Amino acid sequence: MPNLYYSLSERIFKKIDENRDQIAKLVSQLVQIPSITGQEGDAQEFIKEKLTEMGLKVETFEPNVNELKDHPSFFETASYKKFGYSKRPNVIGIWEEGNSGKTLILNGHIDVVPSGPKEEWRYDPWGGEISNGKIYGRGSGDMKGGIVAMIYAVKAIQELEIPINGKVLVESTIEEEDGGIGGALATLLRGYTGNFSINPEPSGLDFYVASAGVLYFKIRVKGRPAHAKEAHKGVNAIDKIWLIYKALKELNEERQRRIVFPPAEECEPDVKGHVTTLNIGMISGGDWPSTVPAWAEIMCRIGWPPGESIREIESQILDRLKEVSRRDPWLRENPPEYCTIGWRAEPSMVNTSDPFVSKLSDLAFKVTGRRPRFCGGTAGLDTRFFINDFNIPSVGYGPIAHNIHGINEFVELDSVIQVAKVIALAIVELLTE
Ligand SMILES: [Zn+2]
Known part of the structure; x- marks a missing residue:
């Protein structure tokens, strides 16, 4: 035995x-x-x-x-x-x-x-x-x-x-x-x-x-199409999405400076300063080289460690969109559309x-x-x-x-x-x- x-x-x-x-x-x-x-x-x-x-x-x-x-x-x-x-x-x-x-x-x-x-x-x-x-x-x-x-x-x-x-x-x-x-x-x-x-x-x-919390979302703006030879009569949606792109980049940088999560940072030191990331992953817009784009959109993924709910994250994004729209006459009249796509995890x-x-x-x-x-x-x-x-x-x-x-x-x-x-x-x- x-x-x-x-x-x-x-x-x-x-x-x-x-x-x-x-x-x-x-x-x-x-x-x-x-x-x-x-x-x-x-x-x-x-x-x-x-x-x-x-x-x-x-x-x-x-x-x-x-x-x-x-x-x-x-x-x-x-x-x-x-x-x-x-x-x-x-x-x-x-x-x-x-x-x-x-x-x-x-x-x-x-x-x-x-x-x-x-x-x-x-x-x-x-x-x-x-x-x-x-x-x-x-x-x-x-x-x-x-x-x-x-x-x-x-x-x-x-x-x-x-x-x-x-x-x-x-x-x-x-x-x-x-x-x-x-x-x-x-x-x-x-x-x-x-x-x-x-x-x-x-x-x-x-x-x-x-x-991590994970949220996929899409933001779409519209423009006013026109022939490129009289582009001044149109409104370029890609120009407008660019304003939103910059605002989201700023939001991401502020969040990365502010948010820490020791468990992640101790295990993966290079993640320090990046425990949250708002990634602008896809961008598209327009229909024709000689047409002022009538639409543009970006698709993003934001990931973040425990500490904030989806609702809090969304309100930060929506606040930025409002701020951008307040400063731009076209967006004030034609506010960007926000919607979630796929992943939505607390x-x-x-x-x-x-x-x-x-x-x-x-x-x-x-x-x-x-x-x-x-x-x-x-x-x-x-x-x-x-x-x-x-x-x-x-x-x-x-x-x-x-x-x-x-x-x-x-x-x-x-x-x-x-x-x-x-x-x-x-x-x-x-x-x-
Ligand atoms: Zn796995």
């Missing part, structure tokens, strides 16, 4: 280490199914089979906009507009034993962003090549490595036949990259709630404790003194020998739905990944193993009390 010589956690570590090659292989296989946001179906089918093989009770559902549209966090995602929600299921594996009534949610998003120019990659972005302890490809880090870590955490506890007292939900959800409305939010609204949640986004073995932050957070930190320390730093707040995460809308403490804790959303994305296999170990310990600690 050599197992008697091992403590429970050593047995778990050993089991996960034994599965190292399978873990790498599963990340690689998942990378080979390109689940770009909107086209998650095949990868979800694969996950469903995997969870079923493990003996979990597996439930799937396609989001229904009618069930979502009255929720305050709802917005129509770009991928919903383009693809709808058909053949885009969320997959939930359920493992339940005992009657403690406690539920731990493990949630990861299956969708990935496009590969970008393939010729710039050293590896096939959809090849899942394993080399030198790294797994390459789009989604390897963000966040198929994390999904595999949570699957193998559950597998280890099962294979060791360690009894649990409670429920684990293993969730693979869609469209996080696009706002997560039909994914994590829909899954929570379907009733898959719990007491704690771990989201293995590639946090580099630190904790993502905060999610920021969120988990209560870092919640006992769940400190327990998870202790477990991470036990596995890695380093205490996770509290990071985040510059990108929108699905954790916000758990925290803001369902009051479930949720921490992003995942592997070390490089070049996510970029060229030659990869995840470090060792860190995937470490995350699996931490999650396995969390299952035992949280659900055997």
